[in-house]
Amino acid sequence: MTDRAQVSHLLRRLTFGPTAAEVDAAVRDGFDATLERLLRPVAVPQAPPMGEEPAAGATREERLEARKKQREQVVALGRWWLGRMAAGSAAEKLTFFWHGHWATSAQKVRSAHLMFAQQQTFRRYGTGDTSPLVRAMLRDPALILWLDGQKNTRKAPNENLAREVMELFTLGVGAYGESDVKAGARVLTGWQVDRTTGQARLVARRHDTGRVTLLGQTGVFDLDAYADLLVRHEAHVPFLAGRLWARYAGSFTVPGSVAAAGRNTTALLRAVCRAPEFAETAGTLVKQPVEWLVGAVRQLGIAPTGLDGTLRALGQVPLRPPSVGGWPEGAAWLTTSSTLTRLRAGQKLAAQSQEAPADPEALANLLVVDGWSDRTYAVLKEVRKPRELVALGLASPEYAVH
Amino acid sequence: MDVITRRRFLIASGVVAGGAAAAGATLGLREILATAGDGDPAAKTLVLVTLYGGNDGLNTVIPYGDPALAAARPDFAYAENELLDLGQGEALNPGMTGLHKLFGEGRLAVVRGVGYPKPNRSHFQSMDIWQTAQPDRPGTTGWLGRWLDTAGGDPRSAISFEPVLPPLLAGASSAGATVPGGELKLPAGVTPDLLNALGAADEGESPARARAAACFSDLARVRDLVSAPLSSDDDDSDAPATATGGAAPPLDQQLALVARCIEANVATRVYSVSLGGFDLHADGKDAQKALLTKLDKALAAFAERVAGKNVVTAVYSEFGRRVKANASDGTDHGTASNVFLLGDGVQGGLHGEPPNLTDLDEGDLKFTTDFRDVYATLLRDVLAADPEQILDGWSTHLDKVLTG
Numbered sequence: 049m050t051d052r053a054q055v056s057h058l059l060r061r062l063t064f065g066p067t068a069a070e071v072d073a074a075v076r077d078g079f080d081a082t083l084e085r086l087l088r089p090v091a092v093p094q095a096p097p098m099g100e101e102p103a104a105g106a107t108r109e110e111r112l113e114a115r116k117k118q119r120e121q122v123v124a125l126g127r128w129w130l131g132r133m134a135a136g137s138a139a140e141k142l143t144f145f146w147h148g149h150w151a152t153s154a155q156k157v158r159s160a161h162l163m164f165a166q167q168q169t170f171r172r173y174g175t176g177d178t179s180p181l182v183r184a185m186l187r188d189p190a191l192i193l194w195l196d197g198q199k200n201t202r203k204a205p206n207e208n209l210a211r212e213v214m215e216l217f218t219l220g221v222g223a224y225g226e227s228d229v230k231a232g233a234r235v236l237t238g239w240q241v242d243r244t245t246g247q248a249r250l251v252a253r254r255h256d257t258g259r260v261t262l263l264g265q266t267g268v269f270d271l272d273a274y275a276d277l278l279v280r281h282e283a284h285v286p287f288l289a290g291r292l293w294a295r296y297a298g299s300f301t302v303p304g305s306v307a308a309a310g311r312n313t314t315a316l317l318r319a320v321c322r323a324p325e326f327a328e329t330a331g332t333l334v335k336q337p338v339e340w341l342v343g344a345v346r347q348l349g350i351a352p353t354g355l356d357g358t359l360r361a362l363g364q365v366p367l368r369p370p371s372v373g374g375w376p377e378g379a380a381w382l383t384t385s386s387t388l389t390r391l392r393a394g395q396k397l398a399a400q401s402q403e404a405p406a407d408p409e410a411l412a413n414l415l416v417v418d419g420w421s422d423r424t425y426a427v428l429k430e431v432r433k434p435r436e437l438v439a440l441g442l443a444s445p446e447y448a449v450h
Numbered sequence: 451m452d453v454i455t456r457r458r459f460l461i462a463s464g465v466v467a468g469g470a471a472a473a474g475a476t477l478g479l480r481e482i483l484a485t486a487g488d489g490d491p492a493a494k495t496l497v498l499v500t501l502y503g504g505n506d507g508l509n510t511v512i513p514y515g516d517p518a519l520a521a522a523r524p525d526f527a528y529a530e531n532e533l534l535d536l537g538q539g540e541a542l543n544p545g546m547t548g549l550h551k552l553f554g555e556g557r558l559a560v561v562r563g564v565g566y567p568k569p570n571r572s573h574f575q576s577m578d579i580w581q582t583a584q585p586d587r588p589g590t591t592g593w594l595g596r597w598l599d600t601a602g603g604d605p606r607s608a609i610s611f612e613p614v615l616p617p618l619l620a621g622a623s624s625a626g627a628t629v630p631g632g633e634l635k636l637p638a639g640v641t642p643d644l645l646n647a648l649g650a651a652d653e654g655e656s657p658a659r660a661r662a663a664a665c666f667s668d669l670a671r672v673r674d675l676v677s678a679p680l681s682s683d684d685d686d687s688d689a690p691a692t693a694t695g696g697a698a699p700p701l702d703q704q705l706a707l708v709a710r711c712i713e714a715n716v717a718t719r720v721y722s723v724s725l726g727g728f729d730l731h732a733d734g735k736d737a738q739k740a741l742l743t744k745l746d747k748a749l750a751a752f753a754e755r756v757a758g759k760n761v762v763t764a765v766y767s768e769f770g771r772r773v774k775a776n777a778s779d780g781t782d783h784g785t786a787s788n789v790f791l792l793g794d795g796v797q798g799g800l801h802g803e804p805p806n807l808t809d810l811d812e813g814d815l816k817f818t819t820d821f822r823d824v825y826a827t828l829l830r831d832v833l834a835a836d837p838e839q840i841l842d843g844w845s846t847h848l849d850k851v852l853t854g
Contacts, residue, residue: 199732199778207782208731215572226571226812332656363614370726371502373574376614379661383615383628384605384672387665392637421652423663427644436639444648445655445662 049327053418054079057330058321060416060450061296062086062138065343068413070136083321086138087314092171096128101161104243121160126367127353129167133342134352139171142317144338145295146170147366150185150217151374152194154367161246162190163367175314178288182218182275187248189241195372197239202256205233212372214278220290223283224263231260235274285311289319294377296320298329330418334381334449337362341393344442347415349402358393362386382448394442395435404434411441420446489715492760494794496832497708497721497752498594499701499765500581500616501745503728504573506738507770507787508807508815510546511560515539518807523775526735536560538800545743548750549790556798557753558790559851563805564824565786565817569769573729573783577768581618583825583841593825594720595621596840597833601719605668608720609711611704616722625661626722627672629707645670701725702748709755719833728767732778753792762832762852764824765790772813786817789824795831795853802848823848 049057055074059066063086066074074082098121102114133140147170154163166188173181185191192198195209210232214224238255241248250271259268263277278284286307293302297320309319320326335343337359345352359365363386364375405411408420408428420428424444431437441447509526512533513519520527533541534550540560542550552558566585570576579585583593591599595618598608603624610616610628619626636645649667651660704723711718725745730737749763770787786805805815826837826847838845 196731196778196780199776199780201778204774204776204778206731206776206778206780208729211571211783216574221570221572221575229571332658334658334662363612370614371573379620379625379658380614380617382658382661382665383625384665384669385628386614387662387669388636391640395637395639421655421659421663423650423652424648427647440648445659445666448662449656449659 049330051075051079053330054327055082056416056418057327058082058086060343061333062141062317062321063136064133064141064339065346066136066416067347067349068416071416083318087318089175090137090139092168093132095164096125098124098160098164101159101246115158118158118160122154122158122163122367123356125160125164126356126365129366130338130342130352130355133338134345136346139175142174142313143167143170144366145292146174148295148336148369148374149291150188150191151369151372152190153369157190157193159190159243159246162193162241165246166190176312177279178218178284178311178313179275179279181313182279183272185217186213186236186271186275187239189246189248192239192241192248197236198241200233200237200239201254202234202237205230205237205256207233209233210236216373218278218287219281219283220287223281223287227261228263231262232274234258234260235262235269236271239271279311285316288313289316292316292320297323297326298332300329300332331446331449334378335447336375336377336381337364337386338366340390340442340448344394344397344415347403348397348400348438350397350400358389358396361389361393387443390443390448391439394439397442398435398438401435401438403438405437405441406434408437411437414438415441415447417441417444417446417450420444489717491715493719494760494762494832494834495712495719495721496594496828497705497723497761497763497793498618499745499749499763500577500618500722500724501728501765501767502573502577502724502726503730503767504576504769504771504783505728505741505767505787506730506734506781506784507767508773509735509738509771509781510543510742511536511562511788512541512543513539513804513807514541516807518773522773522807523781525779526775536800538804540800540804543739543742545739546746548746548753549792552750552753552792553798557796558792558798559796560800561789561791561819561824561848561851562800562802563786563815563818564766564789564802564821565769565815565819566821567817569785569811569814569817571769571783571785571814573768578617580766580768580821581616583822583844590617590620591622592616592618592620593829593840594618594722595625597621597720597829597835598624598626600835600839601833604671604717606672606717608722609672609718610722611699611707612722612724616724619720619722625664625668626720627668629672642670700748701744702751705748705752709752712756712759712761730771730780731776731782732780734771734775734780749790749792756793758794760794762791762793762796762828764828765792766821766824770815773807773810773815774813785811785814787815789821791824791851797850797853801851819848820846822846827852 052075056071102117105111105114169184173184195212196206197209200206207229211229215221234256238251239248240251289307290302293306303323303325305323306319309315341355369375403414405414408425424446514533528544532544535541549558578588581592582588594608599621605627608619608626610619610626615628645666649663708721727741766789769785771781771784775781803818805818822841822844823846826844829835829837829840831852
């Protein structure tokens with residue numbers, strides 16, 4: 049791999065699609081300095097102007113009106129977020145990773161303010177030790193509403209949150225048993241969201257203070273003690289290493305060197321990118337639709353607006369993951385319909401492009417594709433109009449899988 | 451035969467009319483079915499309905515005659531006059547009047563207690579198990595994807611109307627096609643020749659990139675299967691929302707597209723459709739009834755529409771729910787549940803042993819019928835395939851449920 053290909057690969061994976069100028073700069077700085085620059089912490093942004101959370105309303109009409117207002121606020125938050133992604137920082141891609149990991153949907157949470165608060169938790173705690181992150185997420189109002197923590201009481205616990213916390217967020221299947229799910233649910237009983245203040249608090253009369261046996265330890269645990277059991281569990285770091293590797297590198301087995309980096313997300317990400325196997329994953333990872341679209345917007349120099357319809361058609365709308373398992377990865381995104389949508393959206397994006405590549409080589413440079421296959425090159429070399437070139441480049445297999 | 455001469459122009463149904471209005475279409479509500487007339491008239495069609503989220507089987511086919519049910523779920527009981535009786539102390543949920551009628555006519559089979567050994571209570575793992583039909587170690591291919599591999603691999607043979615490919619349609623060497631909204635109209639300047647050129651295999655590519663390329667040639671083959679705009683109304687925020695749902699068009703619209711394809715006798719043998727939202731950990735009774743009503747209406751209308759056209763519809767979910775309700779008037783993840791089969795050749799009635807409500811496995815029902823028996827029956831009697839080849843050597847099937 050050439051130096052340019054190496055830093056291109058790094059930038060493609062750690063950010064939402066680099067521009068040619070960013071690759072040029074990274075070639076000058078070198079791989080190590082570029083990696084450290086990308087991993088540097090960034091300031092947590094102010095809330096976007098969304099307006100106040102609407103009051104719930106007393107009548108049916110008022111409630112419908114409030115719902116409508118909430119939906120508009122979620123749409124506004126989603127658009128603001130796409131703008132942040134298009135600004136290009138690695139930090140925002142990590143926020144998106146955590147959103148897909150602790151996948152929570154506005155469809156049930158409804159409040160844009162609570163969705164934003166969860167995002168801020170990812171920005172604040174998503175780069176360091178996972179302990180504060182897990183502690184914050186167990187009391188995250190959006191997550192509690194999403195997974196029925198609201199309904200989880202001493203009299204008969206609701207297992208939803210406790211199960212998904214272990215299965216999907218911290219340990220992975222096989223690291224815990226059904227009895228741990230039941231015990232975990234008891235520990236989390238009584239944590240409720242106050243819809244007026246938007247805060248979660250422990251309601252003592254609903255909380256189970258009994259002894260439980262949880263992940264091999266018996267005692268009385270509070271929420272933070274449960275979080276500590278999770279992040280100290282031997283399965284936690286390998287599980288998280290595997291998730292980061294799958295989204296940032298490739299689907300095959302995660303190298304042992306990644307988990308050896310320990311419980312700090314930035315250290316884990318650094319280990320992903322420094323693993324000798326990282327370079328071999330070039331050309332194997334299917335872009336998620338958001339990655340594909342935001343990258344295109346950045347590289348063509350166009351405004352990140354009017355993207356909602358394309359994201360819907362491709363099956364990935366930020367703030368609305370299809371389930372608590374998050375969005376699929378890999379070949380599930382490669383369908384006849386997504387291919388067609390990329391062809392269509394490619395034309396729309398190309399029509400707004402500020403860039404006009406003259407030939408396949410210039411197109412590869414613009415889209416930061418290492419090279420075209422003989423197949424795709426044969427098609428592209430016959431195309432004369434820059435816009436058609438851009439549209440086909442965006443739809444191509446080489447741009448869909450990076 | 452020239453593609454053009456095979457095209458049929460059909461008058462679109464009311465479903466399309468509503469959708470076209472929403473999409474701002476003007477005139478000419480017509481669809482083009484390019485493979486219309488290509489289907490083998492003797493061949494049967496399988497429609498698989500996936501209910502995402504774990505449908506509560508005990509509140510779908512309700513064993514109201516068993517006192518253990520009322521004891522475990524005091525707040526779930528329906529009054530006896532609301533229940534839709536099936537005999538043997540079992541009844542359908544009050545929301546399912548259409549299926550109840552079909553049951554009375556001997557056209558609906560209810561297979562009870564369907565599950566698999568060592569049940570997995572994770573939505574994702576259990577759905578993987580159901581879709582791959584590999585309970586011990588779910589692989590990367592779906593059971594209908596493997597059927598597609600053995601049946602020639604033409605993507606038009608297996609269709610989903612969702613934007614993302616369900617794992618069950620992924621084969622080792624081929625994959626079903628996704629046609630969300632039924633529309634695959636090519637944009638200006640994109641020709642089938644171009645698609646085939648971009649779809650050519652190129653040596654040394656990763657499997658993912660090879661699949662991305664193959665999608666172009668699949669698109670060239672599938673694009674004219676059905677072409678008609680459907681509603682793009684995705685504002686489903688007031689539908690019962692839970693954390694485990696598919697992002698698909700409404701079930702009645704998916705089934706209306708299936709019906710139109712079947713009526714035009716296209717070459718497709720397998721359709722995958724879905725309905726999400728069944729993960730009702732809280733306040734389950736009313737929400738589930740609303741969902742079951744939606745399911746019932748769509749299925750009953752579909753069954754009437756395709757009656758006599760050799761269509762078998764199967765309905766399943768990744769698991770049932772815990773026998774005992776939780777404090778939120780909901781139910782947590784469980785195990786065995788019912789599978790519905792309806793359509794031509796189906797022997798209506800109650801099949802399989804009902805699971806015992808008191809002899810439980812960690813609070814959950816023990817399965818009485820292995821789900822691979824159901825799949826084997828569908829493969830054998832609907833798709834005329836060899837189940838053992840597709841189901842890793844599984845050799846048994848259900849008796850007296852389907853006539854071949």
